Amino acid sequence: MNWTAVGAIYRFEMARFFRTLLQSFISPVISTSLYFVVFGAAIGSRIQEVEGVSYGAFIVPGLVMLSVITQAISNASFGIYFPKFIGTIYELLSAPINFLEIVAGYVGAAATKALFIGIVILATAALFVPLRIEHPFAMLAFLVLTCLSFALLGFILGIWAKNFEQLQLVPLLVVTPLIFLGGSFYSISMLPGIWQKIALLNPVVYLISGFRWSFYGLADVPVGVSLIAIAAFTGICLAVIWWIFRTGWRIRS
Amino acid sequence: MAAMVQIRDARKVYAGGFEALKGVTLDIEEGEILALLGPNGAGKTTLISCICGISQPTSGSITVGGHDVVTEYRGARSLVGLVPQEVNLEPFEKVWNTVRFTRGVFGRPRDDAHLEDILRRLSLWEKRDAKINELSGGMKRRVLIAKALSHDPSVLFLDEPTAGVDVELRRDMWRIVEDLKASGVTIILTTHYIEEAEAIADRVGVISGGRLLLVEEKAALMTRMGRKELRIDLQEPIGAVPERLSEFDLTLEDEGHTLVYSYDTSAERTGIARLMTEMSEAGLVLRDVRTSQNSLEDIFVGLVHEGDAA
The missing domain is CATH 3.40.50.300 (P-loop containing nucleotide triphosphate hydrolases)
Structure with missing residues (x-):
């Protein structure tokens, strides 16, 4: 591995993040606060506790996942799409680095940004509701794995996209619905019969369930299954990236 | 190496x-x-x-x-x-x-x-x-x-x-x-x-x-490929290239005021000295002499066209 090159890409990407630190910081804080105002105070007061946890606290893991997944995808996809769009990709292609190093630099930076935002949201949430984290290491592990795997997915989307519309397409039409329907704001057990089974087809259910377990010990699916699910998802993303690397698909003619 | x-x-x-x-x-x-x-x-x-x-x-x-x-x-x-x-x-x-x-x-x-x-x-x-x-x-x-x-x-x-x-x-x-x-x-x-x-x-x-x-x-x-042109301005215009200069393949320009001689710079003899002698024998009076060399551009255009034709 050419770590100097990985570091150069990572620092370059992080510099972009720090340049816009205020936006990066403020927007998740505001949107999280809005969710708490609406779901926590306005609606939450009318909703009974979910399995012993107040509704405001119950939605925290889902809210964190929602932002982390969205941010990981958009940062990574934009990070690699932008050089393609403005043409600076020539530099990466002519540099003595392999695709794995390019991925490590971009995905590493995107995952770091997403992680940072996840922590900011957790801190903001702590101002509104009493947070309890029963399994802090598992919580961190789920958070890091989610950041990484969705940054990988974002990277793939960024390579795939031929224009800015396509860059928004998958997050908007696929990822966001999956997160909303994946139990961010409710427990799968609240769904009527058949929908509980259908919901299990949604991969995000496993992530949110595992993540919520690390907070409150509550899970829709066993935590082991959650871990396997996220590992499998990361594996699939890595396999796709390996294939892109082998074939030069959409990057090297 | x-x-x-x-x-x-x-x-x-x-x-x-x-x-x-x-x-x-x-x-x-x-x-x-x-x-x-x-x-x-x-x-x-x-x-x-x-x-x-x-x-x-x-x-x-x-x-x-x-x-x-x-x-x-x-x-x-x-x-x-x-x-x-x-x-x-x-x-x-x-x-x-x-x-x-x-x-x-x-x-x-x-x-x-x-x-x-x-x-x-x-x-x-x-x-x-x-x-x-x-x-x-x-x-x-x-x-x-x-x-x-x-x-x-x-x-x-x-x-x-x-x-x-x-x-x-x-x-x-x-x-x-x-x-x-x-x-x-x-x-x-x-x-x-x-x-x-x-x-x-x-x-x-x-x-x-x-x-x-x-x-x-x-x-x-x-x-190798550069050809030079010698342009000779005459004191008096002439109507046609004199017979005795025919071997030089001259062209007449500028309403008979200028004779143009094209020659190969890498040739054993350029023929310029002989042309000059022949011209004075023919009674032509020179006013000015200029030479110009083909640029790379001419060579290039020539080559690309040959390439197209092949």
Whole structure:
């Protein structure tokens, strides 16, 4: 591995993040606060506790996942799409680095940004509701794995996209619905019969369930299954990236 | 010693079936300036892309410094710097950061003194904290060169470095290229400005339709193919070329005021002395004599047309 090159890409990407630190910081804080105002105070007061946890606290893991997944995808996809769009990709292609190093630099930076935002949201949430984290290491592990795997997915989307519309397409039409329907704001057990089974087809259910377990010990699916699910998802993303690397698909003619 | 860049029967067929390179073989020697001339779409950029790793040749082999560009790409690419044709730069980055980024991506350790030296040589030092989008077009070109030089390449590719830049900057660019050559860098530049090749190249290659039509020392090329014209202004106009001068194949121009003699500079005898004698015997009085040499441009146009006809 050419770590100097990985570091150069990572620092370059992080510099972009720090340049816009205020936006990066403020927007998740505001949107999280809005969710708490609406779901926590306005609606939450009318909703009974979910399995012993107040509704405001119950939605925290889902809210964190929602932002982390969205941010990981958009940062990574934009990070690699932008050089393609403005043409600076020539530099990466002519540099003595392999695709794995390019991925490590971009995905590493995107995952770091997403992680940072996840922590900011957790801190903001702590101002509104009493947070309890029963399994802090598992919580961190789920958070890091989610950041990484969705940054990988974002990277793939960024390579795939031929224009800015396509860059928004998958997050908007696929990822966001999956997160909303994946139990961010409710427990799968609240769904009527058949929908509980259908919901299990949604991969995000496993992530949110595992993540919520690390907070409150509550899970829709066993935590082991959650871990396997996220590992499998990361594996699939890595396999796709390996294939892109082998074939030069959409990057090297 | 083997050539710095060795290209053997390189072919490139794009996914759409377009054959951009039809078997190019070329040796580029260490320390020389090679100009690749060719019309738009000739395959110049494709050839450079294949050497630099942006495209992969469909068949054939390319080595840089003895490293195969496909199987030993790390060794090959770390020797190469590329100044692309398009001004591709991150608009919101600072000059200093983008140059430092390139050095890092090429795996070289941080060396601020070296980067400062490059920026000073390119008159960019004052602009190091400026954002790219605040720079003029010429300055952006310099940034591209600074990036390409940031990792001390032994071989520098300049893909149409002076396309669309003003005369002053073009001369500046030539001076920079001369400096680089003096420091031992091998330089390959593509251009369709013949003037440019004529001004700075050691050797000239002509590429058209994906084929390398010719590579030759610039001076040798110009002598071999260069024809000179001798224009003789006469004191009194004449109606026709006198009979005794017919062997010289003269043409009459300017309403009989000028005789034009075309000759080969590399021929054993140019025939000028004899022409002069014959003319004075014929009673023609000279007013002025001028000679002009064919430019590389004429040679180039001739070659490309021959290539098209073949």
